[in-house]
Amino acid sequence: xxxxxxxxxxxxxxxxxxxxxxxxxxxxxxxxxxxxxxxxxxxxxxxxxxxxxxxxxxxxxxxxxxxxxxxxxxxxxxxxxxxxxxxxxxxxxxxxxxxxxxxxxxxxxxxxxxxxxxxxxxxxxxxxxxxxxxxxxxxxxxxxxxxxxxxxxxxxxxxxxxxxxxxxxxxxxxxxxxxxxxxxxxxxxxxxxxxxxxxxxxxxxxxxxxxxxxxxxxxxxxxxxxxxxxxxxxxxxxxxxxxxxxxxxxxxxxxxxxx
Amino acid sequence: xxxxxxxxxxxxxxxxxxxxxxxxxxxxxxxxxxxxxxxxxxxxxxxxxxxxxxxxxxxxxxxxxxxxxxxxxxxxxxxxxxxxxxxxxxxxxxxxxxxxxxxxxxxxxxxxxxxxxxxxxxxxxxxxxxxxxxxxxxxxxxxxxxxxxxxxxxxxxxxxxxxxxxxxxxxxxxxxxxxxxxxxxxxxxxxxxxxxxxxxxxxxxxxxxxxxxxxxxxxxxxxxxxxxxxxxxxx
Numbered sequence: 001x002x003x004x005x006x007x008x009x010x011x012x013x014x015x016x017x018x019x020x021x022x023x024x025x026x027x028x029x030x031x032x033x034x035x036x037x038x039x040x041x042x043x044x045x046x047x048x049x050x051x052x053x054x055x056x057x058x059x060x061x062x063x064x065x066x067x068x069x070x071x072x073x074x075x076x077x078x079x080x081x082x083x084x085x086x087x088x089x090x091x092x093x094x095x096x097x098x099x100x101x102x103x104x105x106x107x108x109x110x111x112x113x114x115x116x117x118x119x120x121x122x123x124x125x126x127x128x129x130x131x132x133x134x135x136x137x138x139x140x141x142x143x144x145x146x147x148x149x150x151x152x153x154x155x156x157x158x159x160x161x162x163x164x165x166x167x168x169x170x171x172x173x174x175x176x177x178x179x180x181x182x183x184x185x186x187x188x189x190x191x192x193x194x195x196x197x198x199x200x201x202x203x204x205x206x207x208x209x210x211x212x213x214x215x216x217x218x219x220x221x222x223x224x225x226x227x228x229x230x231x232x233x234x235x236x237x238x239x240x241x242x243x244x245x246x247x248x249x250x251x252x253x254x255x256x257x258x259x
Numbered sequence: 260x261x262x263x264x265x266x267x268x269x270x271x272x273x274x275x276x277x278x279x280x281x282x283x284x285x286x287x288x289x290x291x292x293x294x295x296x297x298x299x300x301x302x303x304x305x306x307x308x309x310x311x312x313x314x315x316x317x318x319x320x321x322x323x324x325x326x327x328x329x330x331x332x333x334x335x336x337x338x339x340x341x342x343x344x345x346x347x348x349x350x351x352x353x354x355x356x357x358x359x360x361x362x363x364x365x366x367x368x369x370x371x372x373x374x375x376x377x378x379x380x381x382x383x384x385x386x387x388x389x390x391x392x393x394x395x396x397x398x399x400x401x402x403x404x405x406x407x408x409x410x411x412x413x414x415x416x417x418x419x420x421x422x423x424x425x426x427x428x429x430x431x432x433x434x435x436x437x438x439x440x441x442x443x444x445x446x447x448x449x450x451x452x453x454x455x456x457x458x459x460x461x462x463x464x465x466x467x468x469x470x471x472x473x474x475x476x477x478x479x480x481x482x483x484x485x486x487x488x489x490x491x492x493x494x
Contacts, residue, residue: 094400096377105404
């Protein structure tokens, strides 16, 4: 089984923190899916993506099981990061190596034995679609901002790691173009799961998993019922984006930004 | 009784790995724990209080802690057997990247932190070379690229080493370490246990507190600077 042959990932229920069985039958994730996991702090959002990341077999604190194409995945899926079909990027994920951006990406390309000498440039170009602060190939990894780092790691997961499932844990705080990230990941046929407190990210996702007390409380598929809320969230996001740019540029905002 | 020796550099997460192991296995096994340290150790009291298991520590003082570990290992096995333990976990002081305290008849676990830099596996080659399983901690903090490179560096030192990646706070990936511990054969003859390799345990006069410089003031394992590639290597 190679990671490109993943048709679906299935989450089977476990237990809440108080030991109650979860009330869903199965949650299935397919290529191109966008899912957000929402709920109060401590409700079990990160534990859920953690279960996906390690392909739980009833052996994590939640008791959930995660299957690939309906069966337990082979061990190297779980154990070898180069074969793992899941890339997890958290707020804490960072690059420790004090290398230039192009060197850092080349190091990853070499370890994957990818023979494509344009891939580093294309990865940087993709990362630059996610952030307003341009990333240069000769910038040092340790000097990148949070938003630049997250953008680069997402682009790396798409282009070099080529993971079919991408888990993003509260990355919205890092200042990346969420809408563009979702669009690119969907177009590339990636399944993307967000742990999020951000209304726009939640509304942009096709499905919403609501967590409470360590358990999945329900799964919402809003269809087009939230279209108006989404339009409003996009407008507000546009206004805030406009204001941010003005403030960054050192300007005084004396008129309506109005989008 | 099974023996597990956990070693690795300071702050790599050895005790966190031990804690997760005890938490997961305490229902099925009676576990005893020995911490070897240099000046002070607190882990034995913490783990005894948390899990109610027999736990002890030994501080090596001026002696190399891994040398101390070798000296007391036979006593430790006898103590754990008196406590009717069926699993003895020994945690090293983690002082020296060159140390390799692993023995025969025991599972050798090396703990490395993923945030310690991609060249770390190469710097602690002897420890990796003689271990059975490497536990890479804090895996959630590093980028995918560095995870993969870190793994390759470990493989470069020891292609046969079983590698477990974990974030020991949540215990992800620990299932493979637990399986390795439970699958490892128990001690058959404590008298026949030996170190797997020769660690740099030469106890010299500097090790035991003489501070004068120059080989003229010392005895024991003494080498001149001329002609020595390493100051001392086991024969």
